[in-house]
Amino acid sequence: MVQQGVFGTALPQIASHEGSGTVVAVGGAEAEKRGFKVGDRVMVGIPLHPCGSCHDCLGPETQTQYCTNLEGHVGVMTDGCFAEYVKADCRSTTPLPNEVSFLSAAPLACAGRTVWRAVLLAGLKKGEWLCIVGSGGGLGHLGLQFAKSLGLQIIGVDARDEGLALTKENGADVVVDARKGKEEAVKEVQSVTNGMGADATITLSDHPTAAGLACAVTKMHGTMVQIAQPDEVTIPFQEIIFRDIRIRGSLICSQEESSGMLKQIAEHGVTAKTVPFHGLDKVFELVDMVHGGKIQGKAVIIVDEQQIEDEKKLGAKF
Structure with missing residues (x-):
């Protein structure tokens, strides 16, 4: 839909609205208040800079993801996750339990939250x-x-x-x-x-x-x-x-619902079926496979192999 102009995205733009990774920098008091710190493993939040003052932002927590007065959505209207570094909003980004792997968490950022x-x-x-x-x-x-x-x-x-x-x-x-x-x-x-x-x-x-x-x-x-x-x-x-x-x-999840999803996964062993591609230079192969309709599960780009190795020490099993 981005390619077809459905969202009015200004191109060129880095693609992919689903991602997971390790925090390398924390900006602002809000992120610190929410306990984010360098080194945290997280699932990327898609809404970027919601206004915090509209009916949805002030309404039930389960409506916050509906804010229309925001800067954009990661990978839809702002640069996305097919990159070495991604800017995400702490209000929609969710810490990962040790049990949940990066490979599962990336597609959970939208597909998992949505379903x-x-x-x-x-x-x-x-x-x-x-x-x-x-x-x-x-x-x-x-x-x-x-x-x-x-x-x-x-x-x-x-x-x-x-x-x-x-x-x-x-x-x-x-x-x-x-x-x-x-x-x-x-x-x-x-x-x-x-x-x-x-x-x-x-x-x-x-x-x-x-x-x-x-x-x-x-x-x-x-x-x-x-x-x-x-x-x-x-x-x-x-x-x-x-x-x-x-x-x-329905539209993705609120922060509270996202945390509930990850808790459910950690306790019950839900696993995202993934087809990994190694390196950003494999993006076009990934897109061709997805558009071919033969894929089972979700295609995932591994940008940093070391992160995958490091999380094994934590016991990530889902």
Whole structure:
């Protein structure tokens, strides 16, 4: 979307809005107040310099990431993480537990934060059914693990062989191939949910029919959380009017929610599946792989090999 001009980004600009690394400098009293110091391992915050005075900044903590009066978002409107050094805002940057590795934390900065909040917004209790449409991608495989760690039963829906394989690998209780069509998908979901449908659904696929499918497999009066960002989200009116499907949108995580996500990972062993590329000169290879649609999980650039070696001494295992 940056390349296509969706955000009005002034180019050239350093890419990538997801990153993790070690603090090399701390600026300002706010960072010191929050306890950041040189040497800390962190997951980069995406919002840069929110205003601190608007309705969202002053409202519930879980709305702070919605501030529109900010300098920009790292890697979207300001220089990003395909670099040796990145400037991030302490108010949205999160310290890493020793258990969580840099390789996992980098994609967690956006993909992890985004799907974690989607699972929270689904509002389900242990044992209830969550369906994830687009379960076999970078966000999907994390969402499956998050949901599993919270004790939910999971239905994964995907339309690619690679995605279906990753869905199974990450613990979905039921796997549905969307290529069979909406009617068959609804039938398969209802067959394991006593004819009701999933208690809530998260849409991660930007396919034109994905949102409609997600609503169709959700029980009446259930919630569909829309995360994918196609140009238009198309949902048949019957799902909203006749079946009372409630639709929510969501944007990354607040600081408090981010800390909760990392705590959950450290305790339950959620792991981001990554395809590492070594060195910034591999950026174009990475982009080609991602755009090719064959990748499982998230592609990651390792900028500083020494940091990866150093964290092994801390016991980083996820």
